[in-house]
Amino acid sequence: xxxxxxxxxxxxxxxxxxxxxxxxxxxxxxxxxxxxxxxxxxxxxxxxxxxxxxxxxxxxxxxxxxxxxxxxxxxxxxxxxxxxxxxxxxxxxxxxxxxxxxxxxxxxxxxxxxxxxxxxxxxxxxxxxxxxxxxxxxxxxxxxxxxxxxxxxxxxxxxxxxxxxxxxxxxxxxxxxxxxxxxxxxxxxxxxxxxxxxxxxxxxxxxxxxxxxxxxxxxxxxxxxxxxxxxxxxxxxxxxxxxxxxxxxxxxxxxxxxxxxxxxxxxxxxxxxxxxxxxxxxxxxxxxxxxxxxxxxxxxxxxxxxxxxxxxxxxxxxxxxxxxxxxxxxxxxxxxxxxxxxxxxxxxxxxxxxxxxxxxxxxxxxxxxxxxxxxxxxxxxxxxxxxxxxxxxxxxxxxxxxxxxxxxxxxxxxxxxxxxxxxxxxxxxxxxxxxxxxx
Ligand code: GDP
Ligand code: IMO
Ligand code: MG
Numbered sequence: 374x375x376x377x378x379x380x381x382x383x384x385x386x387x388x389x390x391x392x393x394x395x396x397x398x399x400x401x402x403x404x405x406x407x408x409x410x411x412x413x414x415x416x417x418x419x420x421x422x423x424x425x426x427x428x429x430x431x432x433x434x435x436x437x438x439x440x441x442x443x444x445x446x447x448x449x450x451x452x453x454x455x456x457x458x459x460x461x462x463x464x465x466x467x468x469x470x471x472x473x474x475x476x477x478x479x480x481x482x483x484x485x486x487x488x489x490x491x492x493x494x495x496x497x498x499x500x501x502x503x504x505x506x507x508x509x510x511x512x513x514x515x516x517x518x519x520x521x522x523x524x525x526x527x528x529x530x531x532x533x534x535x536x537x538x539x540x541x542x543x544x545x546x547x548x549x550x551x552x553x554x555x556x557x558x559x560x561x562x563x564x565x566x567x568x569x570x571x572x573x574x575x576x577x578x579x580x581x582x583x584x585x586x587x588x589x590x591x592x593x594x595x596x597x598x599x600x601x602x603x604x605x606x607x608x609x610x611x612x613x614x615x616x617x618x619x620x621x622x623x624x625x626x627x628x629x630x631x632x633x634x635x636x637x638x639x640x641x642x643x644x645x646x647x648x649x650x651x652x653x654x655x656x657x658x659x660x661x662x663x664x665x666x667x668x669x670x671x672x673x674x675x676x677x678x679x680x681x682x683x684x685x686x687x688x689x690x691x692x693x694x695x696x697x698x699x700x701x702x703x704x705x706x707x708x709x710x711x712x713x714x715x716x717x718x719x720x721x722x723x724x725x726x727x728x729x730x731x732x733x734x735x736x737x738x739x740x741x742x743x744x745x746x747x748x749x750x751x752x753x754x755x756x757x758x759x760x761x762x763x764x765x766x767x768x769x770x771x772x773x774x775x776x777x778x779x780x781x782x783x784x785x786x787x788x789x790x791x792x793x794x795x796x797x798x799x800x801x802x803x804x805x806x807x808x809x810x811x812x
Pocket of ligand 3: 390391392417418419420677
């Protein structure tokens with residue numbers, strides 16, 4: 374190992390997504406050579422703002438605007454149409470993405486998106502409120518081994534029989550899930566030909582990304598893994614079934630990129646100064662009324678992918694303790710502190726009671742969580758400031774933060790037992806305070 378402090382870093386959402394991973398990844402990308410997505414698909418919406426200019430990424434790793442090599446690993450599910458739109462958007466902005474796409478990543482088809490919606494309808498109260506991007510149905514096909522991978526669409530002969538099988542199966546499933554009044558709007562040959570064309574366009578980017586990444590690490594390149602969603606949305610350790618279909622904690626890296634766990638030097642958890650969630654499932658610290666409205670507006674809490682208003686609540690250190698344990702975070706980024714400004718008294722959830730008993734582990738199951746009553750401590754809030762004032766404070770550094778904010782930060786560190794190494798007090802790249810260099 375060289376004299377580098379850390380060479381392979383994972384940025385991972387610690388709660389229900391939208392913690393500000395895009396911003397953290399952009400910031401850390403300045404030193405990275407390669408930025409990698411390893412799970413999820415275009416259900417993700419990662420925002421980066423540089424000098425007021427906003428970029429939203431769904432599939433392309435956020436490191437692209439720092440002109441880094443970007444990799445879409447095998448654990449990602451790819452909607453080729455979305456990928457090409459993002460590439461076109463970037464090219465129109467003058468970027469020339471150096472992109473590598475895993476030959477083993479699974480491909481999303483139009484019928485996956487339709488079935489996503491129909492499956493949701495059939496689930497009643499167990500519907501997760503998905504993004505309807507076809508994520509769940511594509512991962513289902515991957516797991517049941519009906520799936521079609523990037524490699525397959527590069528070769529008509531290989532693609533044809535797999536596509537026929539998948540198409541017929543999905544048509545049957547469609548008939549099971551819907552009354553026949555609704556038309557199946559897909560033409561088999563049209564989709565086949567469209568995906569052959571996608572394959573031709575994709576070909577220059579397609580490689581065996583696991584080989585590429587391991588070689589790059591051997592050559593001492595800096596590699597940054599960009600998590601999507603958040604630990605509480607994960608298929609194994611999240612609040613099933615109210616989550617997504619991929620492994621969203623840092624443990625998704627080895628499977629989703631083919632890079633062994635011992636290659637990872639540092640895992641950075643991204644947490645928000647409060648809780649937000651888009652989609653269904655209980656949120657014990659959820660707020661409503663004027664306070665929820667205030668925080669939602671100050672934090673611009675509207676989905677990056679679907680535009681849905683996000684549910685907001687007090688910070689929940691009980692569920693964050695759980696995800697700190699899972700990920701064993703080496704450090705944390707705390708975002709959106711500015712969005713809490715003007716709230717006179719802030720509440721921090723430190724635990725839950727179930728039937729009067731204080732719990733010692735986060736109960737995971739929605740049926741239990743629904744019954745839980747959060748325990749809070751109160752902390753004094755800080756005064757509102759203009760965006761320019763927050764930027765100025767960020768320039769001056771940690772010492773310039775309002776005392777109440779520093780106390781809030783210290784309390785979170787104390788309860789979670791983790792150091793907050795990056796503090797974010799505004800959406801722009803420059804509204805960032807680094808307390809500890811992690812590269
Ligand atoms: P991601 O999915 O984790 O990348 O997060 P999103 O981009 O979906 O949502 C985070 C939102 O908060 C975006 O609109 C960001 O521009 C914004 N954001 C990130 N950090 C801060 C911050 O410290 N303050 C404010 N006001 N906005 C922030
Ligand atoms: P980023 O990467 C927040 C939620 C959906 C839904 C559930 C399942 O921007 O943090 P899916 O379409 O994945 O089958 O939906 O997961 N969800 C997210 N919520 N941020 C995300 O991504 C999300 N990706 C999926 O709202 O509740
Ligand atoms: Mg998001």
